[in-house]
Amino acid sequence: MTTTTDYGYNSKVEGEVVVSRADAVINWIRRHSVWPMPMGLACCAIELMAAGGSRFDISRFGMEVMRFSPRQSDCMIVAGTVTYKMAEVVRRIYDQMAEPKWVVAMGACASTGGMYRSYAVLQGVDRIVPVDVYISGCPPRPEALLDGMMRLQEKIKNEASTRDLLRERQRNRLAFQQELAGV
Amino acid sequence: MIATSTEWTEKYGFLRARDSLDWPAVECPQTELMEFLRSLKDEEGFDFLADVTAIDHYDADPRYEVVYHLFSTTEHVYLRVVTPCAGGAQPQCLSLVPLWPTADWHERETYDMFGIRFSGHPDLRRILMWDGYPYHPLRKEFPLAGIEVELPSPDTTEATGGATAKPAPMMGGPFHSPQHGTMARREPRADDESWTEVRERADNGEAAAPRDLRPQE
Numbered sequence: 001m002t003t004t005t006d007y008g009y010n011s012k013v014e015g016e017v018v019v020s021r022a023d024a025v026i027n028w029i030r031r032h033s034v035w036p037m038p039m040g041l042a043c044c045a046i047e048l049m050a051a052g053g054s055r056f057d058i059s060r061f062g063m064e065v066m067r068f069s070p071r072q073s074d075c076m077i078v079a080g081t082v083t084y085k086m087a088e089v090v091r092r093i094y095d096q097m098a099e100p101k102w103v104v105a106m107g108a109c110a111s112t113g114g115m116y117r118s119y120a121v122l123q124g125v126d127r128i129v130p131v132d133v134y135i136s137g138c139p140p141r142p143e144a145l146l147d148g149m150m151r152l153q154e155k156i157k158n159e160a161s162t163r164d165l166l167r168e169r170q171r172n173r174l175a176f177q178q179e180l181a182g183v
Numbered sequence: 184m185i186a187t188s189t190e191w192t193e194k195y196g197f198l199r200a201r202d203s204l205d206w207p208a209v210e211c212p213q214t215e216l217m218e219f220l221r222s223l224k225d226e227e228g229f230d231f232l233a234d235v236t237a238i239d240h241y242d243a244d245p246r247y248e249v250v251y252h253l254f255s256t257t258e259h260v261y262l263r264v265v266t267p268c269a270g271g272a273q274p275q276c277l278s279l280v281p282l283w284p285t286a287d288w289h290e291r292e293t294y295d296m297f298g299i300r301f302s303g304h305p306d307l308r309r310i311l312m313w314d315g316y317p318y319h320p321l322r323k324e325f326p327l328a329g330i331e332v333e334l335p336s337p338d339t340t341e342a343t344g345g346a347t348a349k350p351a352p353m354m355g356g357p358f359h360s361p362q363h364g365t366m367a368r369r370e371p372r373a374d375d376e377s378w379t380e381v382r383e384r385a386d387n388g389e390a391a392a393p394r395d396l397r398p399q400e
Contacts, residue, residue, distance in 0.1 A: 119329025
Protein backbone atom coordinates (compact mmCIF):
# COMPACT_ATOMS: atom_id res chain seq x y z
CA MET A 1 0.00 0.00 0.00
CA THR A 2 1.51 3.30 -1.01
CA THR A 3 1.81 6.08 1.54
CA THR A 4 0.79 9.52 0.49
CA THR A 5 3.45 12.04 -0.40
CA ASP A 6 2.51 14.19 2.60
CA TYR A 7 5.45 12.71 4.42
CA GLY A 8 7.78 12.91 1.50
CA TYR A 9 8.26 9.20 1.76
CA ASN A 10 6.83 6.93 -0.86
CA SER A 11 7.37 3.30 0.05
CA LYS A 12 6.99 2.22 -3.58
CA VAL A 13 9.85 4.45 -4.56
CA GLU A 14 12.17 4.31 -1.58
CA GLY A 15 11.46 0.82 -0.37
CA GLU A 16 11.05 0.07 3.30
CA VAL A 17 14.11 2.05 4.30
CA VAL A 18 14.25 5.26 6.29
CA VAL A 19 17.47 7.21 6.57
CA SER A 20 18.09 9.29 9.65
CA ARG A 21 20.73 10.38 12.13
CA ALA A 22 21.77 7.87 14.75
CA ASP A 23 21.10 10.31 17.54
CA ALA A 24 17.57 10.95 16.33
CA VAL A 25 16.72 7.28 16.25
CA ILE A 26 18.40 6.37 19.52
CA ASN A 27 16.87 9.30 21.36
CA TRP A 28 13.44 8.61 19.91
CA ILE A 29 13.59 5.04 21.10
CA ARG A 30 14.87 6.00 24.52
CA ARG A 31 12.47 8.79 25.25
CA HIS A 32 9.37 6.93 24.15
CA SER A 33 10.02 3.96 26.43
CA VAL A 34 11.29 5.40 29.68
CA TRP A 35 10.64 2.65 32.19
CA PRO A 36 10.39 4.24 35.62
CA MET A 37 11.81 2.78 38.79
CA PRO A 38 9.30 4.10 41.27
CA MET A 39 11.23 5.02 44.39
CA GLY A 40 7.92 5.73 46.07
CA LEU A 41 8.74 6.71 49.61
CA ALA A 42 5.77 8.75 50.81
CA CYS A 43 2.62 10.54 49.68
CA CYS A 44 3.98 11.44 46.25
CA ALA A 45 3.90 7.74 45.48
CA ILE A 46 0.11 7.88 45.63
CA GLU A 47 0.10 10.54 42.94
CA LEU A 48 2.56 8.45 40.97
CA MET A 49 0.17 5.53 41.18
CA ALA A 50 -2.66 7.82 40.14
CA ALA A 51 -0.63 8.86 37.12
CA GLY A 52 -0.32 5.19 36.29
CA GLY A 53 -4.07 4.71 36.46
CA SER A 54 -6.45 5.10 33.58
CA ARG A 55 -7.61 8.65 34.26
CA PHE A 56 -4.18 10.25 33.85
CA ASP A 57 -2.60 7.36 31.98
CA ILE A 58 1.16 7.40 32.00
CA SER A 59 0.90 4.57 29.50
CA ARG A 60 0.40 7.10 26.71
CA PHE A 61 4.10 7.82 27.01
CA GLY A 62 5.25 4.25 27.24
CA MET A 63 6.02 4.65 30.93
CA GLU A 64 3.44 2.36 32.45
CA VAL A 65 6.10 -0.32 32.88
CA MET A 66 6.94 0.41 36.50
CA ARG A 67 9.93 -1.82 37.03
CA PHE A 68 10.81 -2.13 40.67
CA SER A 69 14.08 -3.74 39.73
CA PRO A 70 16.83 -1.20 39.06
CA ARG A 71 18.40 -3.57 36.52
CA GLN A 72 15.39 -3.27 34.26
CA SER A 73 14.47 0.38 34.56
CA ASP A 74 15.60 3.64 33.00
CA CYS A 75 14.43 6.42 35.23
CA MET A 76 14.29 6.54 39.02
CA ILE A 77 11.37 8.68 40.13
CA VAL A 78 12.12 9.64 43.73
CA ALA A 79 8.60 10.24 44.99
CA GLY A 80 8.60 11.14 48.64
CA THR A 81 10.66 12.15 51.63
CA VAL A 82 14.20 10.78 51.74
CA THR A 83 15.41 10.33 55.30
CA TYR A 84 19.10 9.90 56.01
CA LYS A 85 18.37 6.33 57.00
CA MET A 86 16.85 5.68 53.57
CA ALA A 87 19.46 7.69 51.66
CA GLU A 88 21.83 4.76 51.67
CA VAL A 89 19.24 2.57 49.99
CA VAL A 90 18.32 5.18 47.37
CA ARG A 91 21.96 5.62 46.43
CA ARG A 92 22.52 1.89 46.20
CA ILE A 93 19.53 1.38 43.94
CA TYR A 94 20.76 4.25 41.76
CA ASP A 95 24.19 2.63 41.48
CA GLN A 96 22.61 -0.64 40.40
CA MET A 97 20.75 0.93 37.49
CA ALA A 98 22.28 0.50 34.07
CA GLU A 99 23.21 3.36 31.77
CA PRO A 100 21.46 5.33 30.37
CA LYS A 101 19.62 6.36 33.48
CA TRP A 102 17.85 9.48 34.64
CA VAL A 103 16.48 10.66 37.97
CA VAL A 104 13.32 12.66 38.53
CA ALA A 105 12.85 14.34 41.90
CA MET A 106 9.09 14.35 42.35
CA GLY A 107 7.62 16.66 44.92
CA ALA A 108 8.97 19.12 47.43
CA CYS A 109 10.57 16.56 49.74
CA ALA A 110 12.65 14.94 47.04
CA SER A 111 13.65 18.27 45.52
CA THR A 112 14.66 20.19 48.62
CA GLY A 113 13.56 18.37 51.75
CA GLY A 114 10.15 20.02 51.54
CA MET A 115 8.52 21.11 54.76
CA TYR A 116 10.83 18.84 56.78
CA ARG A 117 13.66 21.08 57.88
CA SER A 118 15.06 18.68 60.44
CA TYR A 119 17.89 16.45 61.52
CA ALA A 120 16.43 13.31 60.00
CA VAL A 121 15.49 14.35 56.46
CA LEU A 122 17.87 14.65 53.52
CA GLN A 123 17.44 18.17 52.21
CA GLY A 124 16.95 17.20 48.61
CA VAL A 125 17.81 13.95 46.91
CA ASP A 126 20.22 15.82 44.64
CA ARG A 127 22.66 15.67 47.53
CA ILE A 128 23.23 12.00 46.80
CA VAL A 129 22.15 11.36 43.19
CA PRO A 130 22.29 13.62 40.12
CA VAL A 131 18.77 14.81 39.30
CA ASP A 132 17.52 15.58 35.78
CA VAL A 133 14.04 16.95 36.42
CA TYR A 134 12.62 18.55 39.55
CA ILE A 135 8.84 18.54 39.91
CA SER A 136 7.41 20.89 42.50
CA GLY A 137 4.25 20.25 44.44
CA CYS A 138 3.16 18.69 47.66
CA PRO A 139 2.16 16.41 46.14
CA PRO A 140 2.37 17.39 42.49
CA ARG A 141 -0.79 16.61 40.59
CA PRO A 142 -0.51 13.66 38.21
CA GLU A 143 -0.64 16.15 35.37
CA ALA A 144 2.39 17.88 36.84
CA LEU A 145 4.21 14.57 37.00
CA LEU A 146 3.35 13.91 33.37
CA ASP A 147 4.56 17.39 32.46
CA GLY A 148 7.81 16.63 34.24
CA MET A 149 8.19 13.38 32.36
CA MET A 150 7.55 15.21 29.10
CA ARG A 151 10.33 17.61 29.96
CA LEU A 152 12.53 14.60 30.61
CA GLN A 153 11.61 13.42 27.15
CA GLU A 154 12.68 16.79 25.76
CA LYS A 155 15.96 16.49 27.62
CA ILE A 156 16.58 13.00 26.24
CA LYS A 157 15.75 14.29 22.75
CA ASN A 158 18.70 16.66 22.95
CA GLU A 159 21.26 14.23 24.27
CA ALA A 160 24.37 13.32 22.30
CA SER A 161 23.74 9.62 22.60
CA THR A 162 26.03 8.43 19.84
CA ARG A 163 28.96 10.36 21.19
CA ASP A 164 28.30 8.91 24.65
CA LEU A 165 28.05 5.38 23.29
CA LEU A 166 31.27 5.71 21.32
CA ARG A 167 33.02 7.16 24.34
CA GLU A 168 31.84 4.31 26.51
CA ARG A 169 32.91 1.77 23.91
CA GLN A 170 36.33 3.34 23.84
CA ARG A 171 36.53 3.36 27.60
CA ASN A 172 35.58 -0.31 27.79
CA ARG A 173 38.11 -1.18 25.10
CA LEU A 174 40.81 0.66 27.02
CA ALA A 175 39.89 -1.05 30.27
CA PHE A 176 39.98 -4.44 28.55
CA GLN A 177 43.40 -3.75 27.08
CA GLN A 178 44.71 -2.69 30.44
CA GLU A 179 43.31 -5.83 31.98
CA LEU A 180 45.04 -7.98 29.33
CA ALA A 181 48.29 -6.12 29.88
CA GLY A 182 47.94 -6.71 33.60
CA VAL A 183 47.56 -10.43 33.07
CA MET B 184 -15.23 4.04 87.14
CA ILE B 185 -12.74 6.40 88.71
CA ALA B 186 -13.17 9.77 87.05
CA THR B 187 -10.74 12.25 88.56
CA SER B 188 -7.09 12.36 89.57
CA THR B 189 -7.97 12.84 93.23
CA GLU B 190 -10.04 9.68 93.25
CA TRP B 191 -7.03 7.82 91.88
CA THR B 192 -4.76 9.19 94.59
CA GLU B 193 -7.29 8.24 97.24
CA LYS B 194 -7.44 4.70 96.01
CA TYR B 195 -3.67 4.26 95.60
CA GLY B 196 -1.78 6.12 98.26
CA PHE B 197 1.58 6.26 96.54
CA LEU B 198 0.19 8.25 93.60
CA ARG B 199 0.23 12.00 93.23
CA ALA B 200 -2.28 13.95 91.19
CA ARG B 201 -0.92 15.81 88.20
CA ASP B 202 -2.39 18.85 86.43
CA SER B 203 -4.31 17.84 83.39
CA LEU B 204 -6.77 19.55 81.07
CA ASP B 205 -8.41 16.52 79.58
CA TRP B 206 -8.21 13.20 81.38
CA PRO B 207 -7.01 12.19 84.86
CA ALA B 208 -3.25 12.16 85.26
CA VAL B 209 -1.21 10.71 88.09
CA GLU B 210 2.45 10.46 88.99
CA CYS B 211 3.76 7.12 90.15
CA PRO B 212 7.21 6.34 91.56
CA GLN B 213 9.25 3.70 89.78
CA THR B 214 9.18 1.33 92.74
CA GLU B 215 5.39 0.92 92.56
CA LEU B 216 5.12 1.23 88.80
CA MET B 217 4.88 -2.40 87.69
CA GLU B 218 2.39 -3.40 90.36
CA PHE B 219 0.26 -0.34 89.74
CA LEU B 220 0.16 -0.87 85.99
CA ARG B 221 -0.55 -4.58 86.41
CA SER B 222 -3.50 -3.77 88.63
CA LEU B 223 -4.65 -1.15 86.12
CA LYS B 224 -4.56 -3.71 83.37
CA ASP B 225 -6.06 -6.65 85.22
CA GLU B 226 -8.44 -5.06 87.72
CA GLU B 227 -9.30 -1.59 86.51
CA GLY B 228 -9.80 -2.59 82.90
CA PHE B 229 -7.16 -0.50 81.13
CA ASP B 230 -6.41 -3.02 78.47
CA PHE B 231 -4.91 -0.70 75.85
CA LEU B 232 -1.55 1.07 76.15
CA ALA B 233 -2.04 3.96 73.78
CA ASP B 234 1.36 5.62 73.98
CA VAL B 235 4.72 5.62 75.70
CA THR B 236 6.69 8.83 75.51
CA ALA B 237 8.93 11.02 77.64
CA ILE B 238 9.44 14.60 78.73
CA ASP B 239 12.82 16.27 79.02
CA HIS B 240 12.80 18.96 81.72
CA TYR B 241 16.14 20.48 80.96
CA ASP B 242 16.76 22.08 84.33
CA ALA B 243 14.56 20.15 86.74
CA ASP B 244 15.54 17.08 88.70
CA PRO B 245 14.60 14.39 87.74
CA ARG B 246 15.38 15.45 84.21
CA TYR B 247 13.33 12.86 82.36
CA GLU B 248 9.82 11.61 83.00
CA VAL B 249 8.26 8.76 81.09
CA VAL B 250 4.58 9.22 80.24
CA TYR B 251 2.16 6.36 79.62
CA HIS B 252 -1.27 6.84 78.13
CA LEU B 253 -3.66 4.06 79.04
CA PHE B 254 -7.11 3.52 77.59
CA SER B 255 -9.94 1.27 78.63
CA THR B 256 -11.78 -0.11 75.61
CA THR B 257 -14.69 -1.22 77.77
CA GLU B 258 -15.26 1.99 79.70
CA HIS B 259 -13.79 4.45 77.16
CA VAL B 260 -11.71 6.37 79.66
CA TYR B 261 -8.08 7.45 79.49
CA LEU B 262 -5.51 7.69 82.22
CA ARG B 263 -2.11 9.31 82.02
CA VAL B 264 0.62 7.84 84.24
CA VAL B 265 3.89 9.73 84.62
CA THR B 266 6.96 8.29 86.25
CA PRO B 267 10.27 10.05 86.92
CA CYS B 268 13.43 8.40 85.66
CA ALA B 269 16.35 7.77 87.94
CA GLY B 270 19.87 8.19 86.74
CA GLY B 271 20.30 11.81 85.71
CA ALA B 272 22.34 11.76 82.54
CA GLN B 273 21.80 8.06 81.82
CA PRO B 274 18.11 7.71 82.63
CA GLN B 275 16.63 4.33 83.41
CA CYS B 276 13.10 3.08 83.51
CA LEU B 277 11.26 -0.23 83.68
CA SER B 278 10.02 -1.86 80.53
CA LEU B 279 6.32 -2.60 80.11
CA VAL B 280 6.81 -5.29 77.48
CA PRO B 281 5.75 -8.10 79.82
CA LEU B 282 2.39 -6.38 80.34
CA TRP B 283 1.67 -4.84 76.96
CA PRO B 284 3.68 -6.17 73.99
CA THR B 285 3.01 -2.95 72.09
CA ALA B 286 5.37 -1.16 74.44
CA ASP B 287 8.26 -2.77 72.54
CA TRP B 288 8.49 -0.28 69.68
CA HIS B 289 7.27 2.69 71.74
CA GLU B 290 10.08 2.16 74.20
CA ARG B 291 12.54 1.80 71.37
CA GLU B 292 11.38 5.15 70.04
CA THR B 293 11.69 6.74 73.49
CA TYR B 294 15.18 5.32 73.79
CA ASP B 295 16.10 6.58 70.34
CA MET B 296 14.83 10.09 70.92
CA PHE B 297 15.71 10.61 74.61
CA GLY B 298 18.28 8.01 75.55
CA ILE B 299 16.18 6.44 78.31
CA ARG B 300 17.20 2.83 78.81
CA PHE B 301 14.36 0.43 79.59
CA SER B 302 15.49 -2.46 81.77
CA GLY B 303 13.91 -5.75 80.78
CA HIS B 304 13.32 -4.70 77.18
CA PRO B 305 13.97 -7.64 74.81
CA ASP B 306 15.64 -5.67 72.00
CA LEU B 307 16.49 -2.10 72.92
CA ARG B 308 17.96 -0.39 69.88
CA ARG B 309 17.23 2.64 67.76
CA ILE B 310 14.16 2.60 65.60
CA LEU B 311 13.79 5.96 63.83
CA MET B 312 17.43 7.00 63.48
CA TRP B 313 20.05 4.55 62.28
CA ASP B 314 21.93 2.33 64.69
CA GLY B 315 25.17 4.27 64.81
CA TYR B 316 23.61 7.70 65.21
CA PRO B 317 25.50 9.45 67.99
CA TYR B 318 22.84 11.74 69.44
CA HIS B 319 19.39 11.61 71.00
CA PRO B 320 17.42 14.14 68.96
CA LEU B 321 14.54 15.10 71.28
CA ARG B 322 16.78 16.10 74.16
CA LYS B 323 16.51 19.79 74.85
CA GLU B 324 20.10 20.61 73.94
CA PHE B 325 19.83 19.04 70.48
CA PRO B 326 19.10 21.67 67.80
CA LEU B 327 16.12 21.12 65.51
CA ALA B 328 18.27 21.54 62.44
CA GLY B 329 20.52 18.71 63.48
CA ILE B 330 24.25 18.24 63.90
CA GLU B 331 26.49 17.24 61.04
CA VAL B 332 27.22 13.50 61.07
CA GLU B 333 28.51 10.95 58.60
CA LEU B 334 25.97 9.07 56.53
CA PRO B 335 25.15 5.64 57.95
CA SER B 336 27.15 3.51 55.56
CA PRO B 337 30.67 4.06 54.22
CA ASP B 338 29.89 2.95 50.69
CA THR B 339 27.26 5.66 50.34
CA THR B 340 29.76 8.23 51.53
CA GLU B 341 32.20 6.94 48.96
CA ALA B 342 29.68 6.73 46.13
CA THR B 343 28.44 10.28 46.71
CA GLY B 344 31.89 11.75 47.11
CA GLY B 345 31.72 12.53 50.80
CA ALA B 346 28.11 13.58 51.39
CA THR B 347 27.21 13.99 55.05
CA ALA B 348 24.03 14.58 57.00
CA LYS B 349 24.21 18.34 57.28
CA PRO B 350 22.08 20.58 59.49
CA ALA B 351 18.90 21.58 57.70
CA PRO B 352 18.63 25.23 56.63
CA MET B 353 16.32 27.11 58.99
CA MET B 354 15.41 30.81 58.95
CA GLY B 355 16.45 32.75 55.93
CA GLY B 356 15.92 29.84 53.53
CA PRO B 357 13.74 30.05 50.46
CA PHE B 358 10.55 28.88 52.15
CA HIS B 359 10.77 30.89 55.34
CA SER B 360 9.26 34.32 55.60
CA PRO B 361 10.54 36.63 58.35
CA GLN B 362 8.73 36.05 61.62
CA HIS B 363 8.68 39.69 62.66
CA GLY B 364 6.90 42.75 61.41
CA THR B 365 3.39 43.06 60.08
CA MET B 366 1.31 40.20 58.79
CA ALA B 367 1.93 41.29 55.24
CA ARG B 368 5.66 40.83 55.68
CA ARG B 369 5.30 37.59 57.55
CA GLU B 370 3.31 35.82 54.90
CA PRO B 371 5.15 33.94 52.17
CA ARG B 372 6.17 36.36 49.48
CA ALA B 373 5.81 35.83 45.77
CA ASP B 374 8.41 36.83 43.24
CA ASP B 375 5.94 39.17 41.65
CA GLU B 376 5.57 42.10 44.06
CA SER B 377 3.65 44.35 41.71
CA TRP B 378 0.89 44.47 44.32
CA THR B 379 1.55 44.46 48.04
CA GLU B 380 -0.71 45.38 50.89
CA VAL B 381 1.83 47.79 52.32
CA ARG B 382 2.03 49.77 49.11
CA GLU B 383 -1.76 49.71 48.76
CA ARG B 384 -2.18 51.13 52.25
CA ALA B 385 0.46 53.77 51.59
CA ASP B 386 -1.34 54.77 48.41
CA ASN B 387 -4.62 55.09 50.27
CA GLY B 388 -2.99 57.18 52.94
CA GLU B 389 -3.51 54.64 55.73
CA ALA B 390 -0.95 53.51 58.27
CA ALA B 391 1.46 50.92 57.02
CA ALA B 392 0.36 48.32 59.58
CA PRO B 393 -3.23 47.33 60.31
CA ARG B 394 -4.61 48.51 63.64
CA ASP B 395 -3.52 46.30 66.51
CA LEU B 396 -6.71 44.57 67.61
CA ARG B 397 -5.28 42.78 70.63
CA PRO B 398 -6.69 43.97 73.98
CA GLN B 399 -4.36 46.66 75.26
CA GLU B 400 -2.84 45.83 78.64
